[in-house]
Amino acid sequence: MKETVDTATPSAPVAKKKVGVKARVQKFGSALSNMVMPNIGAFIAWGLITAIFMAGGWWPNADLAKMIQPMVHYLLPLLIAFTGGNMLAGHRGGVVGAIATMGVIVGSSIPMFIGAMIMGPLGGWCIKKWDDAIADKVKSGFEMLVNNFSAGIMGMLLAIVGYFMIGPVVAGASAAMAVGVNWIIKVKLLPLANVFIEPAKILFLNNAINQGILTPLGIQAASSAGKSILFLLEPDPGPGLGILLAFALFGKGTAKASAPSAMIIHFFGGIHEIYFPYVLMKPALFLAVIAGGVTGTATFSLLNVGLKSTPSPGSIIMLFVMSPRSLSNYIGLIVGVTLATLASFIVAAIVLKRDKSTATDDLAAAQGQMSAMKNGNADDSETPAEAADVIASYKDVDHIIFACDAGMGSSAMGASLLRDKVKKAGIDMSVTNTAISNLKDEPGLLVITQNELADRAAQKAPHALRLAVDNFLSSPKYDQVVVNLKARDQVSDDEPTSQAPSAPVENAADLPANLNLDLVNEIVFVHHDGHLGTATMATSLMKDRVKKANKNVAVKNLGIDELTDENSLLVVSSPEAAKNLKTRYTQVQVLVTDDLLNSPKYDKMVAALK
Structure with a gap:
């Protein structure tokens, strides 16, 4: 497989690529999760306050427990709404989105997370369209007056619409969804949800599923019942741990060698993306994660296990932190995660033991073989992506950004890995990470993203140099990035200046x-x-x-x-x-x-x- 390097320059128009259904689903799911992820600290704070100070909590305190209901009814939805509006129209869009969301909050008796996800972006979109329409029509000196009054009036109108129209519809839909979820739980069918959740996670829809769908429903359930099993459907580390354990014992080559360290990162660090390539390299392992997910959820359901709030990241430590103060819940967590691990491990072990492929069919192949630049071209006629072109494309790069679905977790670790390599190579280069929705088309930018998000990266930063990798945590392409940067700098340093005499160069050569x-x-x-x-x-x-x-x-x-x-x-x-x-x-x-x-x-x- 050749290194996937897309280049574009501001002077050349970039053809729009047709966006597939999968990319559209990822974009929609990412939009939902990106309204929640920046505010995950507030969700964790609410969960901790609830777990510690509510009646039956770790240290019950009636006065401090008064924060619980205002936070879930007002603070969290307004934060989501502001973030959603800010994504479309900056701070001004966030303000209008938050005002609009007050309408659906006041018009309903349930936490309005879904309403906030609608009204926040709607407020940002409306004020952006208004600003674009009047941009060249406001007389000088009246800009602040028009801006303030337009935001206030727009927010007021949307709040009224939310109160009378959007709120009741969302409340009805949320009630229907809650009834449906409760019915599924009662008839013990909730484990079947993992048949869809586990494969979707590995297709990098994990944040969209957890933060965009399960968290709002879980918060709604936990606000009345004190806990919810929905917080465990996606973050359960058991299925991934079983996969990695099977590779550690029965794997081959790089996969076997890297699995033990991956287990630590996954189970204690909560970065589930690290086990995705292990499953992708052998598609039969989808059966293993499904078995683990179904088993874990079934166990949690039978033992009445739930969490106070969403665990982020999904590590075993955060699962216990977000658990109610209940010995039975702690034991249920241990049993559920253990059985999920065993189920996933057994299926994965069978798959790996029956695998007759050679040791070369390992993780490196799944993550993409060495790029053409790394492996060399045996065929002299094979000239696409020549090194000279790659070096030229790197000549203007002055900062590197890792972009993933949520801008956390694996992309942060990937950025840290490359930052260390760049530093050791003596290259002065900024290496950071962000959510792909926040990616900007900046000059001198090298964007590194997962293959699954390559199309969206091309949309967000069409003129940037783009590199797609299979796995942020162990890609061989990072070494090649460093080599390209050093080669770029070396070629630049060796170019003779216009004032340099030619005779000494001839004598030195x-x-x-x-x-x-x-x-x-x-x-x-x-x-x-x-x-x-x-x-x-x-x-x-x-x-x-x-x-x-x-x-x-x-x-x-x-x-x-x-x-x-x-x-x-x-x-x-x-x-x-x-x-x-x-x-x-x-x-x-x-x-x-x-x-x-x-x-x-x-x-x-x-x-x-x-």
């Missing part, structure tokens, strides 16, 4: 006297060990030099064992590889250089070719 370049019809860059990526780039750069000089000489990148011992072959190698060359071949001509990418000897060498 003298070729060995024993070279007979008239005989050469093929140039080969020899790679070995960790220099594969550099040799591949050097090959492409040399192809460009030879082509511009109109020389009829082939340029290849080969291993040291793939050479033919002929004097028509000019081998360019590092000093380390040259030592082996001299012991294996007697006829090939050798040019030794410390700088494979841009040696000062290259111009004179190309000029001397026939």
Whole structure:
């Protein structure tokens, strides 16, 4: 698989790509989750206050417990509404969205999370359309007056609409959904929901499902019952733990070696995305996570287990933090997670034990094999995404952003991993992370995102350099990013200035006297060990030099064992590889250089070719 690098420049129009159904679903789900995720701290605060101070809590306190109902009825919906409006029209849109949401809050007796998810973005959209319509019609000096009154009037009208129209509809729909969920729980059918939830998680819809659907319904149920099982349907770490445990015992290659550390990150860190590639590399493992999810939910349902609020991240630690103060609930959590792990592990173990593939069919293959830049091109005719083009595309990059669905969890860890690599390479480069919905089309930007979100990244940042990876936590493409940046900087440093005299460069680029370049019809860059990526780039750069000089000489990148011992072959190698060359071949001509990418000897060498 080749490295997925999309490039675009501001001067070139970017064709709009047709957005598939999956991308549309992800975009909608992301819009819902992105209204909740920035405010997850408030949800956790509400959950902790409820768990600690309510009657029957850890330390009951009637006065402090008075915060519980106002927070769930007013604070949380208004935060969601403000965030939704802010996503579309900035702070002004957030204000209008919050005002509009007061209508649905006052017009209903239930927590209006769904109403807030409607009215917040609606308020932002309406004020944005209004501002666009009157942008060039307001007289100078009246801007603040018009802006303030238009926001106030727009918010008031939407609040009235919400009170009389949206509120009752949402209240009715929420009541129907609550009745449906309660019925499913009563007839013990809730575990079947995991048949859809577990595969959807691995398709990176986990945040959309949990924060956009289950959390609002769970908060509504917990506000009256004190806890809800809905908070456990998606965050249960059992199914993923079973998958990783099976790979640790029965896996092969990289997957087996990386599974133990992945278990720690997943189970205690709560970053579930880390086990997704393990499932994707063997689709039969979807059965394992489904089995684990169904088993866990069935156990939670039978033992009447629930949480006070959504656990974020979904680690075993947060599950206990969000649990009511109840020994039976704690025991139920342990039993449910354990049985989910065992069910997932048993199915995964069967799948892995029956797998007859070789050890090379491991995690590296699932995450995408080394890119063409990393592996080299065995076929000389294969020239798309040449190294010279990649280096050129990196020349303006001055900051890197990891973009994922929610802008947390795996993208934060991916950014941390690459930031460390960039720092160790001595490159001064900002590496941060964000939610894909907050991505902006900025100059000098390199966007790194998951393959599943590549289409949306192209929409949000059409002019940025874009790189898609299979897994934020262990992609081989990070090393190539560092190599490309270093090569970019090295090529830039080696370019002669317009004031530099040519004579000293010629004298510094003298070729060995024993070279007979008239005989050469093929140039080969020899790679070995960790220099594969550099040799591949050097090959492409040399192809460009030879082509511009109109020389009829082939340029290849080969291993040291793939050479033919002929004097028509000019081998360019590092000093380390040259030592082996001299012991294996007697006829090939050798040019030794410390700088494979841009040696000062290259111009004179190309000029001397026939």
